[in-house]
Amino acid sequence: MLIKKHQYLAFVLPAVFFILLIIVVPFLIGIYYSFTDSNGLRSSFIGWKNFEVLFQDSTFLQSFWLTVKFSFVSVILINLVGLAFALIVTSHNNRLTKSLRTIFFMPNLIGGILLGFIWQFIFTSAFQAIAAAFHLDFFKGWLSNPSTGFWGIVILFVWQMSGYIMLIYISFLNAIPKNTIQAAVLDGAKATQIFFFIKLPQLAPAFTISLFLTLANSFKLYEQNLALTNGGPYRSTEMISMYIYNTAFVNFQQGYAQAAGIILFLCVTIVSFIQLALSRKREG
Amino acid sequence: MKKRFFKIAKLTFMLSLSLIVLTGCSFSSQREKNSKITLNFFNQKPEITAQYQKLARMYHAKHPNVNIQITTSGQGGGAAALQAKFASGEAPDIIMLGGLPEIDRYKDHLINLKDLKASKNIVPNLVSGGISNKRMVGIPVDLEAYGWSYNKAVFAKAGIDASKINNYSEFLKAVEKLNSEKKKIGIDAVFGFNGADTNSIASVSAQFTSLPYNNNLVKAFKSKTFPWKYERQMKNYYDLVKKYNVQPILSVKYDPSVQYLFFNGKVSMIPQGNWIIPTLDGLEKGYVQKNLGMLPFFVKNDGTDRLLTGSSWYLGITKDHPKRQKAAKDFINWMYTSKEAENVIINEMRFVPATKNFDVSRLPDDLSKQIYRIGTSKNAQSPVHKQYPNGFTNQALGPYIQRYFVNGISWKELKKETSAKYRQLREIQSGE
Numbered sequence: 212m213l214i215k216k217h218q219y220l221a222f223v224l225p226a227v228f229f230i231l232l233i234i235v236v237p238f239l240i241g242i243y244y245s246f247t248d249s250n251g252l253r254s255s256f257i258g259w260k261n262f263e264v265l266f267q268d269s270t271f272l273q274s275f276w277l278t279v280k281f282s283f284v285s286v287i288l289i290n291l292v293g294l295a296f297a298l299i300v301t302s303h304n305n306r307l308t309k310s311l312r313t314i315f316f317m318p319n320l321i322g323g324i325l326l327g328f329i330w331q332f333i334f335t336s337a338f339q340a341i342a343a344a345f346h347l348d349f350f351k352g353w354l355s356n357p358s359t360g361f362w363g364i365v366i367l368f369v370w371q372m373s374g375y376i377m378l379i380y381i382s383f384l385n386a387i388p389k390n391t392i393q394a395a396v397l398d399g400a401k402a403t404q405i406f407f408f409i410k411l412p413q414l415a416p417a418f419t420i421s422l423f424l425t426l427a428n429s430f431k432l433y434e435q436n437l438a439l440t441n442g443g444p445y446r447s448t449e450m451i452s453m454y455i456y457n458t459a460f461v462n463f464q465q466g467y468a469q470a471a472g473i474i475l476f477l478c479v480t481i482v483s484f485i486q487l488a489l490s491r492k493r494e495g
Numbered sequence: 496m497k498k499r500f501f502k503i504a505k506l507t508f509m510l511s512l513s514l515i516v517l518t519g520c521s522f523s524s525q526r527e528k529n530s531k532i533t534l535n536f537f538n539q540k541p542e543i544t545a546q547y548q549k550l551a552r553m554y555h556a557k558h559p560n561v562n563i564q565i566t567t568s569g570q571g572g573g574a575a576a577l578q579a580k581f582a583s584g585e586a587p588d589i590i591m592l593g594g595l596p597e598i599d600r601y602k603d604h605l606i607n608l609k610d611l612k613a614s615k616n617i618v619p620n621l622v623s624g625g626i627s628n629k630r631m632v633g634i635p636v637d638l639e640a641y642g643w644s645y646n647k648a649v650f651a652k653a654g655i656d657a658s659k660i661n662n663y664s665e666f667l668k669a670v671e672k673l674n675s676e677k678k679k680i681g682i683d684a685v686f687g688f689n690g691a692d693t694n695s696i697a698s699v700s701a702q703f704t705s706l707p708y709n710n711n712l713v714k715a716f717k718s719k720t721f722p723w724k725y726e727r728q729m730k731n732y733y734d735l736v737k738k739y740n741v742q743p744i745l746s747v748k749y750d751p752s753v754q755y756l757f758f759n760g761k762v763s764m765i766p767q768g769n770w771i772i773p774t775l776d777g778l779e780k781g782y783v784q785k786n787l788g789m790l791p792f793f794v795k796n797d798g799t800d801r802l803l804t805g806s807s808w809y810l811g812i813t814k815d816h817p818k819r820q821k822a823a824k825d826f827i828n829w830m831y832t833s834k835e836a837e838n839v840i841i842n843e844m845r846f847v848p849a850t851k852n853f854d855v856s857r858l859p860d861d862l863s864k865q866i867y868r869i870g871t872s873k874n875a876q877s878p879v880h881k882q883y884p885n886g887f888t889n890q891a892l893g894p895y896i897q898r899y900f901v902n903g904i905s906w907k908e909l910k911k912e913t914s915a916k917y918r919q920l921r922e923i924q925s926g927e
Contacts, residue, residue, distance in 0.1 A: 250924065251578050252600060270890075335746060355691075355746035356901070443691060444745040445894035445903070460575035462886030463600070464923055 245473045249466035251459075261470035270446065271471060274454040281365065281450060282429040288369045289425045290418070293376030298406075300377070301384045312381075316374035323371070327438020330367045334359075334439075357447035360440045364448060367435050372428065376421045383417035384410065419490035426486060430479045451475050532822045533562040537580065537587035539573035540636075540808060542773070546844045550836055554826055561822050574885070577601075586815035588823045591636065591808050594881030595716035596924065598627050598809065605632035605811045611824055613831035616850040620875045623712040624882075625809045633809030634827070637846035640768045640866040641698055641803040641878050643790040649673075649763040650788075652680040662800075663728070663793040667735070673763050674739050680763075687762030688736045689752040690744035690900050693893025699766045700892060701878035702792040703729040705803060708879055715879040721917040723910060728794045730906055737900055744900050754778065764790070768802075769866055772845045784860045804870035805877035806849055884920035891916035 245261060247254040265271055296315045300308045318326065334353040342350035353359045387410060395405050433452040436442070442449035442457070449457070455475065459468035538547055544567045551563035566587065568576035574597060580587055581604070592598045598605070607630045608614045614634055625633025650657055653676050655669050673685045689695050703725040708715040741747050741762060753771050756762045758778055765771075768789070775782045791800045812823045830836045831850060840846050842859055847866050858864045869875060880888065895913050898904040904912070 248923075250600075251582070352743040352746055355743040443894075443897070444901070445897040446890070457886065457890060460578070461889055462884075462920060462923075463574075467923075 241469055242473060244466050245470040247466040249469070250463045251465045254466060257466070261467050262474075264467070265470055265474065270449075271454060274446075274449045274451050275474075277361070277448070278430060278432075278451040281361070281432070282426060285365050285368050285372075285429045286422060286425045288365065289372045289376055290421055292369055292373040293421065294380050294414075296373055296377040297380035297384055301381055312377075315377055318371045318373075319375045321371075323434035324438045326367060326371055327435050330363065330370075331439050334363050354440055355444055357444065360444060360448040364432075364436060364439055364450075367439055368429065368432065371435070372425060376425065379421050379424075380414065380417050383414050387413050415490065415493055419487065422486055422490060423483060427479060427483060430475070430482070531560050531562065532819055533564055534589060534819055534823055534826060535585070535587040536563055536565045536589040537577055537591060538565055538567045539569045539577075539591045539593060541567050541569040543844050546839055549843070550830060550839055553835065553839070554829060558825075561826070563826065586813050588813055588816055588819050589827065590811050590813060592633060592811055593808055594883075595624065595627065595712060596882065596885045598625065598633055598811065599716070599924075600885075601811070601813070602627040602632065604813045604815060605630075606814045606820065607631060608634060608812065608824075608827075612828045613850075616831065616852070618849050618851055618871055618875075620710045620804075620870075620877050621806050621849055623710065624806060624877065625811070626713055633811045634831070635806030635849040636808040636810060637806055637840070637844075638804055638849045638866060638870045639770060639806060639847070640789060640869065641701060641805070642766075642768065642792060643764045644757065644767045644771060645764045645788050645790055646757060646760050646762075647786045647788050649680055649682060649760050653763075657788055657790060660790060661793075661798060663731070663796050666790070666793055670735060670739055681760065682763055683756070683761045684741040685739040685763050686736050686741070687747060687752045687756040687765040688740045688744060689747045689749045689765070690740070690897060691746060691748045693889045693897075695749060695766055696893045696896050697880040697883065697888040698768075698878065699732075699792075700729070700896070701803060701880035702732075703794060705876055705879045706794060710875070710877050712877060712879060712882055716882040719918060719921055721914050723914075725794050726910070728792075728796070732792065733896065733899065745897055758782070769845075769847060769862060772860070772862070776845070783862060787860075787862055789862060789865070799874060801869050801872075801874060801876065802866065803876050803878040804866065805881075807881050884917065884924050887917055887920050891920070 244254065246256055246258060248257045248261075296311075300312045300315070302308070321329075331354070338350040338353045341347060354363050391409055392405060395409055400408070431452055432450055433456065436448065436450050436453050440448045442453055451471070452475070455468045455471045458471065459465045536547070536551070538544060544565065547565050551565060555562055566580075573593075577587075577590065578600075581601070586604060590601070592601065605627070608625075609631045611634070614631060617634055618638060621635040621638070622631065624635060625631055627633075645657060647657070650669075650673075653669075653673050655672060660666050660669055670685050673680070673682070677684070688699075704722045705715075707722045707724050708718070737744065741752075741756060747756075752762075752765050753767065753774055757765045757767075757771075758775060772783050772787070775787060789802055791802045793800050810827060812820060812827070814820065830840070837848060837853075837857075840848060841857060841863070845859070845863070847858065847863050847870065849870075851871065853867065855864050855867055858867060883892065892913055895904060895909050899906065899909050
């Protein structure tokens with residue numbers, strides 16, 4: 212009896228210990244540092260000053276707003292593209308759709324930094340060649356102005372994440388009972404009607420998971436941002452994570468950067484909770 | 496029965512013998528370890544890691560008890576990686592530091608190098624770049640020249656004699672001539688300014704911000720304001736670049752600007768110094784001697800303008816491991832005073848040495864010789880861009896000038912924003 216009781220603890224305690232050590236403790240230390248003027252080597256307590264300055268810092272607000280815009284656009288696009296991919300590969304069961312599954316998922320296997328460099332080559336060199344060959348101004352000077360820089364990161368991120376989100380949608384699409392669809396077909400429903408009135412409502416839990424994943428990931432985006440534009444041109448594509456890193460390790464304002472990190476944490480938490488609550492309601 | 500006993504006895508004997516041999520080994524290796532020293536060298540210039548490793552091997556061959564472990568981290572990540580080393584308690588013994596702001600961060604860890612044999616020989620106008628609290632804690636890695644690198648072949652095709660360009664109006668004339676004959680001489684544009692890189696933008700800005708400090712880098716580091724004394728010339732040059740550069744200027748990057756645009760004669764000038772020598776000669780042997788020349792910026796415009804000469808990087812020794820300090824000092828002395836080390840430095844790293852009384856004829860190309868003469872002359876001027884506050888280059892000056900290049904900000908706004916950011920960063924970092 213005694214052994215059984217302790218067996219549970221023996222399994223859980225090591226994991227709890229490491230979570231405490233690696234996540235909880237640094238997190239608490241981080242909260243403390245957000246109230247100091249730490250430069251990485253020395254620090255002293257300065258109260259709420261970092262937060263006061265932060266809300267007047269135009270660069271911080273700018274990169275925060277950019278991140279919100281980016282998250283909004285990429286969450287919508289990733290879910291649309293991911294769902295479209297899922298519908299394509301589940302529509303038939305043949306060799307083509309099977310290989311498409313692999314192809315759509317492949318970008319997810321490559322690391323963010325590498326993807327960034329690959330797309331940088333595409334946007335600058337390949338696009339430049341297309342522009343020169345066909346005299347298309349649309350392909351000229353990508354990543355060299357704020358709007359192409361922004362859309363460049365969106366395209367890269369959508370390309371990377373859609374395959375992953377596709378997997379989630381596939382599993383939920385396959386779980387839809389076949390008989391409901393057959394019944395609809397017998398009643399004379401068109402393909403669009405089947406999609407909107409039968410498949411979509413049953414995909415609600417898939418939306419909850421996918422939205423949560425894409426939202427959290429796009430708020431925290433860093434390495435794709437670093438490899439593709441590195442914040443350029445003139446810091447116009449510097450997202451919040453990159454702003455925090457640069458403030459901490461380039462400017463050495465680590466207490467200040469920590470305060471920005473806390474704000475980011477609060478925002479991701481609040482947004483995620485709202486989103487979860489809303490989609491759960493719809494699911495129910 | 497008897498046989499078996501012998502077998503066991505033999506086995507036991509061999510086992511114990513091997514044990515003795517093994518323990519003997521470990522004893523002797525332990526003894527060796529006590530006198531063996533491993534120096535940790537933190538390098539922030541990835542392009543010369545191989546040569547540093549070669550120097551380390553050469554030194555190890557002469558001093559078998561000293562091993563030199565080189566850790567390289569550069570291109571933006573160096574400063575953070577170095578901080579991580581100190582924070583984790585594994586402070587390197589020899590560290591490469593970029594400018595006084597970085598030296599200042601580690602000043603409590605650095606020892607005074609004033610009595611070092613290597614320090615006595617340093618080119619005078621580079622000394623102040625390694626001084627913290629009146630102690631000499633850093634010695635320059637090399638002597639670098641800042642100005643325009645021009646392609647001699649392109650200039651010759653346009654019929655321009657670079658030695659006859661001695662003031663701004665003559666420079667302007669040459670630029671206009673190059674531009675009007677673009678097609679004939681086969682260039683895409685006059686300038687290949689890599690507008691994407693904030694570091695190059697900063698080193699060019701030094702042409703206009705260094706003169707007021709007159710080689711006193713400590714003063715430049717302590718200055719609370721950004722010097723605008725030569726802003727008219729600064730604006731002139733930026734406007735000129737804006738007009739005659741490869742477009743779009745912000746997508747021109749360092750590597751392609753050197754290895755493609757400049758090397759292939761697609762542009763006539765790029766704002767780089769002698770650090771492009773190894774790359775160019777790596778692409779084609781003898782290219783530098785044949786094609787590379789340098790022109791100064793005409794700022795004072797009174798005939799005394801020269802290439803700026805300074806060192807971006809300084810070496811320091813930490814006091815975190817007192818036992819290894821002497822070995823670290825010996826290694827640095829060897830690097831800066833022995834002929835064999837110098838040969839690697841000038842012929843393989845292609846550095847111009849930062850030491851006095853160097854025999855110029857040993858340098859492998861004319862440009863290096865010219866730079867050494869300018870750098871050791873009485874009117875040598877050091878650039879101050881490495882003394883800007885941490886982050887000022889990448890987070891303020893660079894982005895604002897990039898914005899100016901694409902007409903996203905007026906000169907007046909640029910001045911206002913740059914000055915404000917400079918003051919703010921300086922105040923935070925000096926802890927005031």
